[in-house]
Amino acid sequence: MPLTRAQVERIAHLCRLELDPAEIPQFEHSLSRIIEFIGELDRADTAGVLPMAHPLPGLLQRLRPDAVTEQDEHALLQQNAPAVAAGLYLVPKVIE
Amino acid sequence: MNATTGAAVTGGHTGVVWETVIGLEIHAQLATRSKIFSGAPTAYGAPPNTQACLVDLGYPGVLPVLNAEAVRMAVRFGLAIGAQIAPLSVFARKNYFYPDLPKGYQISQYELPIVARGTLEIVLEDGTRKRIGVTRAHLEEDAGKSLHEGLGGLTGIDLNRAGTPLLEIVSEPEMRSAREAVAYMKKVHTLVRYLEICDGNMQEGSFRCDANVSVRPLGTEKFGTRTEIKNINSFRYVEKAIQYEVARQIELIESGGTVIQETRLFDPDRGETRSMRSKEEANDYRYFPDPDLLPLALDAPYIESVRAELPELPDAKAARLCREYGLSEYDAGVLTASRELADYYEAVVHAVPQQPKLAANWVMGELAAALNKAGLEIASGPLPAERLAGLLVRIADQTISGKIAKEVFEAMWASGQSADAIIAAKGLQQITDVGAIERAIEEVMARNPDQLAEYRAGKDKLFGFFVGQVMKATQGKANPAQLNAVLKKRLAG
Structure with a gap:
């Protein structure tokens, strides 16, 4: 099932990707081919097959003890931020 | 009926009877020392961003590692509500863009x-019990906090809270009034504190809820379109927000409109909910299994070891207090509202084993009132259980009357002295010497010949007058039962 232009635009929005309108037909085509390829899975018999949560079979999550191991490094880390004030990372105003 | 007292509301315009349908999603911050996927501390109130490490900040190349204690706490909760503990559970990424979520998921x-x-059982005000299903409870990480004030039109981000473990507890849509929703939320609140998995501090946001609210004509099956009221952090606000939202939806439908599925915020100052954003479709979050985390496996021996450590739970404790001490269900419910209160009560009863009801009355009455007035929790109050018990011993052995006991209680609260020390210092021992009571009665009778004559002429009501006068003459120290008996005899002539 080929994707529509509107679907491509919506996916781009969810991913916060800005597309040049001229690029959209190309993505309609290439994304539709990817979906079609994955669609082959619909034809596989999956009765009795558990959904796979991870590609490493048999490995399970390890746990760490509840202990504080990290020090305060905010002065160092905030050197990477474009703007900080009073210890806060500053971003353009977001109000819902 | 209306939204405040029961399940159904009659519409003002159409006479249709509307049924409210409520489901709650409660977020309980788990009381771990470190975060769910990193070793940064979780303490509340630290200076901004001093408790956010590389993992919490979503730096490239870091890996989350799951906190064993967060897992144990989730299992404790699951076992306490008789739920299934998944032998295999999976962490997923919930994708959305917001600056307080640096990873983007x-x-x-x-x-x-x-x-x-x-399941959890709630008790309504009229004493009826109702079981509420808990659909699921899952582990997740909290986001950071956004601050919008005083930053020159910018938004400031504090990521100290990012990565704090949360247990999201999702109920079935089985509550039918705001009151039921509050009763359920209180029940969960009590339970998480009994289990010591959450401090329950609602002001600090450790325990908060989202309410899904819809209405439908009573008797119909199909749910109406719901709205979600986000981040309510008090029991009172939950009740007010739901009441407002129910009234708004009914008004809207009856005037020909339709409810749209959206997220709303409750504004406590104005007592109303308002639209925050239209709800994105569930699949907009593009959930998928987190490739950084492997499936979590919990085996039966582990689950049983957690079960073995469960404390006595509120319902079991309340039932035991009824059985062992002959308390009413109401009293037992009040006394088991927190583990600390129940422990305190039992420590008092231990010291005055013959007086469980007296102990209940004092703990729920004078003590609760004094704590409330001082804004103190039971554990931080100035009156240890043994000392309150010392007072009750003196009521029970008739050294002091209940009325004098209140005076002694106040002095104990203020001074930290024992009941016996205060009774001795103030000379408050009850007069149980019949001779002394008789002398006091004689004096009162001699001073009030008119009232005496009227009483003897049949004005029974004056008995209370004489009791009051004798009590006054003895500074309230006459034993009330003895006084009544002797007075009746003497007044009769």
């Missing part, structure tokens, strides 16, 4: 949560 659980299908 929240690690949560989606298709395979750690806890599924439990």
